[in-house]
Amino acid sequence: MGFRIDLNGLKREPVETVPDEERREFLKMGLALTGVFAGGTVLSFVSRFGDVFASPERYAEEYPYKPHYSMVIRQDRCIDCERCVEACRETNHVAEYGYRTTILERFVPDAIGQKREFIPVLCNQCNNPPCVRACPTKATYKDRKTGIILMREYKCIGCKTCVEACPYDARYFNEERHAIDKCVFCYDTRLTKGESLTACAAACPAGVRVFGDLSDPESEVFQMVHQIQKPVWVLRPEAGTKPNVFYTKG
Amino acid sequence: MANNTRSIKATSLLGGLVRSFNGDVLTEWQKSLTGFLSGNRSFYITLGIGFLIVYAAAIAGFDAMRIGYRHAYGITREIPWGILISTYIFFVVTSTGLCIVSSIGHVFGVKAFMPIAQRAVFLSIVTIFAGFTVIFFDIENPFRMALYNVISPNLTSNIWWMGTLYGAYMLFMAVEFGFILLKRHRLAMYAGLAGLISGISAHSNLGAIFGMLHSREYWFGPYMPIYFIASAMMSGCATIIFFTWLGYRVNNERVDRPMERAMEVVAKLSALMIAVLLFFTTWKILTGLVGAPGKVEAIKAMLFGPYAINFWVFEVALGMVIPFIILLRSGFRNLNAAFLASAMMIVGIFFMRYDLVLLGQVVPAYHELGVREFPSILRYMPSFHEIAITVGGMGIVGAAFLLGEKVFQGHKSDIH
Numbered sequence: 228m229g230f231r232i233d234l235n236g237l238k239r240e241p242v243e244t245v246p247d248e249e250r251r252e253f254l255k256m257g258l259a260l261t262g263v264f265a266g267g268t269v270l271s272f273v274s275r276f277g278d279v280f281a282s283p284e285r286y287a288e289e290y291p292y293k294p295h296y297s298m299v300i301r302q303d304r305c306i307d308c309e310r311c312v313e314a315c316r317e318t319n320h321v322a323e324y325g326y327r328t329t330i331l332e333r334f335v336p337d338a339i340g341q342k343r344e345f346i347p348v349l350c351n352q353c354n355n356p357p358c359v360r361a362c363p364t365k366a367t368y369k370d371r372k373t374g375i376i377l378m379r380e381y382k383c384i385g386c387k388t389c390v391e392a393c394p395y396d397a398r399y400f401n402e403e404r405h406a407i408d409k410c411v412f413c414y415d416t417r418l419t420k421g422e423s424l425t426a427c428a429a430a431c432p433a434g435v436r437v438f439g440d441l442s443d444p445e446s447e448v449f450q451m452v453h454q455i456q457k458p459v460w461v462l463r464p465e466a467g468t469k470p471n472v473f474y475t476k477g
Numbered sequence: 478m479a480n481n482t483r484s485i486k487a488t489s490l491l492g493g494l495v496r497s498f499n500g501d502v503l504t505e506w507q508k509s510l511t512g513f514l515s516g517n518r519s520f521y522i523t524l525g526i527g528f529l530i531v532y533a534a535a536i537a538g539f540d541a542m543r544i545g546y547r548h549a550y551g552i553t554r555e556i557p558w559g560i561l562i563s564t565y566i567f568f569v570v571t572s573t574g575l576c577i578v579s580s581i582g583h584v585f586g587v588k589a590f591m592p593i594a595q596r597a598v599f600l601s602i603v604t605i606f607a608g609f610t611v612i613f614f615d616i617e618n619p620f621r622m623a624l625y626n627v628i629s630p631n632l633t634s635n636i637w638w639m640g641t642l643y644g645a646y647m648l649f650m651a652v653e654f655g656f657i658l659l660k661r662h663r664l665a666m667y668a669g670l671a672g673l674i675s676g677i678s679a680h681s682n683l684g685a686i687f688g689m690l691h692s693r694e695y696w697f698g699p700y701m702p703i704y705f706i707a708s709a710m711m712s713g714c715a716t717i718i719f720f721t722w723l724g725y726r727v728n729n730e731r732v733d734r735p736m737e738r739a740m741e742v743v744a745k746l747s748a749l750m751i752a753v754l755l756f757f758t759t760w761k762i763l764t765g766l767v768g769a770p771g772k773v774e775a776i777k778a779m780l781f782g783p784y785a786i787n788f789w790v791f792e793v794a795l796g797m798v799i800p801f802i803i804l805l806r807s808g809f810r811n812l813n814a815a816f817l818a819s820a821m822m823i824v825g826i827f828f829m830r831y832d833l834v835l836l837g838q839v840v841p842a843y844h845e846l847g848v849r850e851f852p853s854i855l856r857y858m859p860s861f862h863e864i865a866i867t868v869g870g871m872g873i874v875g876a877a878f879l880l881g882e883k884v885f886q887g888h889k890s891d892i893h
Contacts, residue, residue, distance in 0.1 A: 324547065325554065331848040346846060357692055363637035364625035382625045385617020387557040388636050394692030396842040399554040402545050405618060463842075465769070466692045 287442055290354045290469075292374035294440035296412050297471040298349070298425070299451045299459075304433040305330060305345040314430035318416050325399040327410040328427055347435060349427070350397035350410035351462065351470030352376050358389035358398065367407065374471060375414050380406035394466040412438070441471065451475060509884045516883050520727065527876030534869020538614040541862040546617060549862040553855075556838045560859040561615035563834040564867045566683065567827050568608030568874075569643065570705065573680040574713020575601035576650060578743065580673045583653075584666055592739040595657055596724060596881075596888035597717050598669070601676075602650050603877040604716070605643065611870040635686040642679030646672055658885070680705055687837060694771035696837040704757050708829065711750035714743050715800075715822035720878055722816040727879060728887045732812060744809040747819070751801045758793070774840045778854050784836060787828050796825015 287295075307330050315321060315328050328349035335342050356376050358367050366382035367389055369375070383406035390398045390407065401408035412418065413425040422429070428438040439448035452459055457477050461470045516524070541549035552559045579597030582590025613619050622640070631637050649672035656665035684705030687696035718740060725732050732740070765776035779788045800818035807814035841851035859867070881888070 329850075331843060331846065331850050333846060333848050335847070346848065348843070357690065360631075360633045361636065361686075361690070363631055363634040363640065364622070364629045365631045366625070366629075382621065382629055383618065384622040384625065386622075386636060387617075388634075388686065390554070390557045391838070392690050392692060394842055396555065400547070400557070400617060402547055462846075463692065468692075 290374060292370075292372065293442050294373060295442040295471070296352065296373050296375055296418075297439065297441035297448045297452070297473070298412070298428070299437040299448050299473045299475055300347055301435050301437065301476070302344065302346055302474050303476045304435045305347055306433055307332065307345040308432065310430045310432060311347065311427035311436065314426040315410070315413075318413060318426035319411075321408065322399075322401050322403060325401060325408060327397075327408065346474075347427075348395060348397070348462070349472060350376060350393075350412075351395050351468065351472040352410075352412065354469035354471065355467060357392040357394065357466070357468060361388045361392040363388070367409075370414070373412075373414065373418075375412050376409065377411055377414060378406060378409065380404055383407055394463045394468060395470075448473075508886065512886045513880070513883045516727075517729075520879065520883070524876060524879045527872050527879060530872030531869055531876060534865050534872060537862050537865035538869065541614060541866070546615075549860060551858045551860040551863060553857070555841060555855050556835070556857045558834055558838060559615075559857055560831060560863045560867055561611055563831040564827075564870055565608045565612040565615065566834065567830040568604045568611065568870060569680065569683065570709045570826070570830065571712045571716050572601045572605035572608065572650075573646075573676045573706075574709040574711065575604065575716055576646075576669075576672055576676045576713070577710050578713040578717055578746070580669055582739075584669045584673055589738055589742045592736045593717050593721060593743060595654075595885070596721060597713070598650060598654050598657060599881050599885065599888060600716065600720055600874075600878065601672075602647065602654060603874055603881070605647050605650070606877075607870040607873040609643075609647075610873060611866055614866050635682045635689055639679055639682040639686060642675050642682060646675040646679050649675055677706060680709055687833075690837075692842070693837045694769045695765070695775040695840065700757075700761065704761075707750065707753050707757060708826070711747065711754055711822070712826050714747035714750060715819040715826065718743055718747065718815050718819035719823060722812060722819075723878070724882050724887060727882045730887065737810075737812070740812055740815060741809050744804055744807075744815045744818075747815075747822070748801055748804045748809070751797045751804075751822070755797055755801075758797075770845060771840045774844065774854060775836045778839055779832060779836055782854065783856070784832050784839075787832050791825050791828035792832060794825075795821045796829060797822075800825075 309330060312326060312328060312330065315326075319327060321327050328347060331346040331348055333344045333346060335344075352375055354374065356367075356369055359369055359376065362368075363386065364382045364384055366379050366384070368377060368379070370377050385400060385406070387400060387407070390400070398407050398409045400406075413422070413427075417424070417426060424438050425436070428436040437447050437451060439446040441448055441452065443449055444453075451457075452473055457475055459473050459475050461473055546552065550559060550561070575597045578590070579594045579601065581587045582592075583594040583598070616622060626637065626640055630641075649668050653665050653668035653672055656662070656668055681702040684702035687693070688698055688701030691697050721736070721740060725736075762776055762780065765772045767773075778784050800822045803814050803818040803821075807818075809815070835857055838857075839854040841855055844851050844854075
């Protein structure tokens, strides 16, 4: 026995009026149908959404970090003021010859209208981190609680294999620390000291960097990632790293 | 009962070993000393130059440590592996190759290969030592490595396996050489087998360090571990021909018939390995040209870009095609021709390692974004310190080779 929907009896309901909860339920159903839930490898029609994650439930099961720290970068808002880079440098004592986060500049002379855009980059705190696999002495590891890729500096032998392994150019050897230095979402300098934002996210005047807990459905990052109206993508999805830094526009 | 037999066996083994350290061994040591003192003037001058090179390189290495590798070397954040890594690979590939070639006679009993075995085992220890010395000056905290490789191993890391297995390999090869000197040939054979197994495992893991970096398209895939083993054999053949020829010069001796035969078969094996490598290289290029953009860029840099001279002149012409023609034309019988071919191959192989390490890094991580920071492929130039350490590694091999020829009297073991 199936059931029938009386299509004529439905009332007209624009997307804007649908409550969030209901919209999410609807999306889940749609994603289940398109196979995105099956394992996060099927492409969704608007973005690299499917490359990024599976269903919230599956995702939480597979990557059970709590809080699951994540960042969404609203790329088109970046004006390259570099306050994030400076804040990071100051907060984390980043060497002058290195960086934990930087802003790349894309210049497209043939583009209609705007010809320049800025792309902030940092460690993607991958769920499948190539650096962690490659490290011979477990000097770099994925924190079981938060999912952040941390360093045990005293174990780093300086072979730089993790630098080679990283698809995001997120690591460099720091002479003063005698170890590889990288973004840790300000874990030691802010998050464990009661702050809720990374230095870069707090310093950004344009709200480019949205930082939060991907395991909390109420968080801004969760809501920005779990929607399909706006494109959400990750960098170098072909590397299969399942990043926790997402990009969006609009 | 079984326990009893085992303990008897163990006792007799021990007894045998003890017996080996009897007067014969003492006279052997005396012979070694007189052997060393038997060199002529030019021998000691060459040896002295070798030691001077090693000494100068050591000064350069410790100076680099003092001022920091970031300042002393040409490496960057984007290209953290330079000529020191490629030289390390050059030496350990050679070592593994020598081990494989020596094992054909020594472990698997192919008679024709026997005469080269002792020299090959000796040189395999020397070259791996040279490799370790060079990488010592590349790793930022080598002393931490000794500790945390043991107490904090990461079993998913190829570099951990490579380091550990090469450590074991060096030990087995040293034990094998010791047994050869003590004329305990059966034990030497077992140690050689252990060395061969650990060497091949270590070496394919070295290939896998590159092959399993899935963000580096030029390296990624099963090609690297396989290619490393194949090229090790080519390297081993070239090196043993090169140093055997030189060894007879140093000792001022005529090559005897069995050694002539051995050189002939090794020369044939060299030609075969060149053919194998030409095949590998051809398919690496052809598959690379239709692959991911990162790989295509690297292959283009190799074929037409800044690495074209390295590739075409050194790798292809000097490393493979010309030696192949020389070997073929000489009918594998002319020792001088084989020596020339092997010298060319060694130079070519050095460039093969260099290009392999650098080409995997020249395509920037974000090159597909088309950002201004990374407009084209990245550049690297070895610094003075890096070149000095590289030459120092060669100095170690040269000096140790010369010393070995005299101390071990031309490596004439009577392995049967």
